[in-house]
Amino acid sequence: MNRKDFINNTCLICIGSSLSMVIPSSCSSSNYFTKTVVKNKELVIARTEFLNTTKGSSVNRKFVLARIDNWRFPICIYKIDDNTFHALLMECTHRSCELSPHGDFLICPCHGSEFDRTGKVQNPPAEENLKTYKIHTDKENIYVQLF
Numbered sequence: 001m002n003r004k005d006f007i008n009n010t011c012l013i014c015i016g017s018s019l020s021m022v023i024p025s026s027c028s029s030s031n032y033f034t035k036t037v038v039k040n041k042e043l044v045i046a047r048t049e050f051l052n053t054t055k056g057s058s059v060n061r062k063f064v065l066a067r068i069d070n071w072r073f074p075i076c077i078y079k080i081d082d083n084t085f086h087a088l089l090m091e092c093t094h095r096s097c098e099l100s101p102h103g104d105f106l107i108c109p110c111h112g113s114e115f116d117r118t119g120k121v122q123n124p125p126a127e128e129n130l131k132t133y134k135i136h137t138d139k140e141n142i143y144v145q146l147f
């Protein structure tokens with residue numbers, strides 16, 4: 001390989017590596033974090049947080065994420081239907097990496113475990129289901145019992 005080919009190939013590899021780092025981080029930023037409101041040991045989420053309204057049209061979100069002060073991992077709240085929600089701690093039960101939501105699944109970036117939107121293990125190496133939280137609802141809000 002001559003010098004020109006070496007430089008061209010090296011530049012292409014660098015550009016490809018840079019893009020592969022940028023694309024996943026930009027995709028992950030599309031996950032929606034709700035405002036965190038904790039009252040009486042419950043996380044309170046307005047039902048409207050599951051609507052993504054832009055430019056006059058609205059689309060339902062499958063899930064929203066919430067960060068709680070001093071908690072190491074966020075909570076992912078999946079909406080199954082208007083009266084059914086699941087709240088899952090985003091800590092992998094294998095070795096405690098933070099999970100990443102992808103549609104109806106949570107995937108662990110460390111060793112590839114997968115969990116469904118109810119928190120059940122779908123793929124190893126994790127063997128235990130995710131920690132879940134009780135939920136109740138009213139007309140306006142979803143309440144996640146944190147403690």
Ligand code: FES
Pocket residue numbers: 092093094095096097108109110111112113124125126
């Ligand atoms: S820490 Fe999640 S699969 Fe290992």
